[in-house]
Amino acid sequence: MLFVQRAARLATASLVLAGLMSSSAVGHASEVERSLAPSGASIGLDAPAVPTVPQPAPAVLADTATTLSPKIRFASLSEAVAAQGADAEDEHLRCLAGAIYFESKGEPLAGQLAVANVILNRMKSGRYPTTVCGVIKQPGQFGFVRGGRIPAIDTGARAYKTAVAVAKVALTDAWNAPVQGAMYFNGVRAPRPGGKRIASIGGHAFYR
Secondary structure, eight states: OHHHHHHHHHHHHHHHHHHHHHHHHHHHHHHHHHHHSOTTOOOOTTSOOOOOOOOOOOOOOOOOOOOOOGGGSOSSHHHHHHTSOSOOOSHHHHHHHHHHHHHHTTSOHHHHHHHHHHHHHHHHHSSSOSSHHHHHHSTTTOTTOBTTBOOOOOTTSHHHHHHHHHHHHHHTTOSOOSSTTOOEEEETTSOOOSSOEEEEETTEEEEO
16 A cells, blocks of 8 residues: 555655646746747747738938929029010010000110019009000000000010010019019109109109
């Protein structure tokens, strides 16, 4: 009986020892797998680890879109004028080009643009007609107008083509107005029409 009890105790101790060794091996394997796993990954003993694929960094696109003000598209007024076509496509452009031609065709480009600016300033003021042709043809305002009409012009003349280009610059605001707010002009030696004199360009003085 004593022999049987000792044999049973030895068998039980062997089973306990085997269990402890098996548990230690599993724990060791788990630690090894955790050490190989990327940070934050969850590893299961029953499923293989899923490798982490590095994600490409988001592309950084340079913002190349720029919006340029029309006034800074050209390096000079002469460049702005040269960039315009010489065709007068509509009535108001023809009226403005005619006024520039008759009033200032011998003036520098800045003087021609200043004449155009006076006409546009009047149109926007609320005190004069609200169209370019209306301002120019208003009775008693421009000496070249005859019976409410602008005289015929040789449209092939170089001076007229320049006037058309200057008119386009003025109408599209493609260059800074050389006389801000001017409402009147006359010859520098002509009687002063009233108002504040703000500039003299070529043979004309301009007033606000």
